[in-house]
Amino acid sequence: MRARNKLTALQIRHLESGKYNDGGGLWLQKRPDGGGQWFLRITVHGRRREMGLGGLQDVSLAEAREEADRWRSVVRANKDPIKERARIRREAEREDHTLASITDQAFRARKADLKGDGKAGRWLSPLNMHVLPKLGRVPIEMIDQQDIRNTLIPIWHDKVHTARKAMNRLDIVIRYAAAMGLDVDIQAVEKAKALLGRQRHVTRNIPAVHWRNVPTFYTSLSEPSVGNLALRLLILTAARTSEIRFCHESEIQDDVWVIPADRMKAGKEHRIPLPCQALELLDAAGTWQRNGFFFWNRRSVISDAAMSSIMKRREMEERPHGFRSSFRTWCAEATDTPREVAEIALAHSVGGKVEQAYRRTDYLDQRRDLMQSWADHVTGGA
Known part of the structure; x- marks a missing residue:
């Protein structure tokens, strides 16, 4: 029988870097920095393997010997201790109720x-x-x-x-x-x-540019930078910033922008009829287009702050999301657009589940006229 317990705790503290045998297959690999790793050499089903037992800083000599005895008994039972340990860990994870x-x-x-x-x-x-x-x-x-x-x-x-x-x-x-x-x-x-207790909070709506002032702001975005083009498309379509940022050429079908469900807040596909001004803008955005995305900036699509920073630099309180409110208020005050058409233009759900089940239209034709009228207002064409 091979000798065991060759090492002592005092010896270990003064050992140089290298491998040291404690006997019975238990080894210590000492590093130059004073640390080390315990491992057990075993033969399982005719194959020699090495099983890590922990670091010298965390596992004492006595604990390493105890662990070695534990896994030698597994080998004697003709089992692979490495696989057995993995199985035990998996079972422990299944019982993890943190x-x-x-x-x-x-x-x-x-x-x-x-x-x-x-x-x-x-x-x-x-x-x-x-x-x-x-x-x-x-x-x-x-x-x-x-x-x-x-x-x-x-x-x-x-x-x-x-x-x-x-x-x-x-x-x-x-x-x-x-x-x-x-x-x-x-x-x-x-x-x-x-x-x-009750939360101290006063709901504050996102500040929005008044719909009468939107044309002036839109005109001020004359420089054809990627941020300005993206913000202009956001205004023309009343879309959300995330929808604009990831706008892809594959989503443009003739004069309709089809945004897939996984990119929409409500998780439902949304179609936006594009006015002629928006189609011209997408042509202009071709300068910035990369990998099919219209609004690319160096290594990826423009950031979430790209459009809001334009307004911040002008020391405006209003933010890009507020243009959805500008559009909706324009619908109510300057047009006779039915409520459901205006709401669907913003990709809002209208009515209960039963009503939605029976109303199988997204009013695309009505919204095509609506979005063109909005674009004409925004660009000063009406």
Whole structure:
């Protein structure tokens, strides 16, 4: 029988870099910086393998010997200890009931309901930013209203919408855990809200340029920069900034811009009839076009701030998203456009589920005339 326990703790502290045998297949590889790694040499099914047992800083000599004994017994049972350890870890992960683990499972269960399968990360971001750093490693069965209150109180009044989203997501995760059969308090979120109290928040609409002043602002965007062209298209189409940024040549079908469902906030395909001014603008944007995207800037599409920064530099309070309000107010005050047509032009849902099931039109022809009239107003043509 091979000799064992050749090393001592005192020897190990003074060993030079190199490999040292403690006996029975247990080895220590010492590094020049004083650190090291324990590993066990074993023969399994005729193959010699090396199994890491941890770093010298974390695993003592006595612990390394204990681990070596444990895995030698697995070898004697004619099993591969490396595969056996992986199996044990997988089983442990399946029993991982921390908030972080359950959040991941709940998110994967909801992916089909989220825009783009949740790849943008917006569903998880309130939890990743404000909850999981503090509670992620806590078993979900141990989380109560006090934990939630203490975690969210720093943002409860200052980041109202984010706090609400975090609460909503956390409630979904806890209810998912309850469905798994875990012993959680499904009322914990509601109790935490009671402890936090009413939020101090006054809703403030995004400032918008008055529709009468839109032509003047549009004319001021005369320099054919990529940001100006993108902002002009946003004004002409009443689209959202994200829809404009990722506008792709494959989405333009004759005079209609077809935005796929995975790029829309509501998760439904949206068609925008393009007025002649918008089609001319897309031709002009060809200078900036790369990889099929109309608004490309160096290595990617323009940033989310590219259009708003134009308005900020002019010290304007208004923001690009406000032009959707400018358009909608123009529809109400300067035209006799039916409400449902104006709302669908903004990709808003109109009516309940039953009404939507029976109304199988997006009023494309009516909206074609509407968008041309808006473009004529914006460009001074009417």
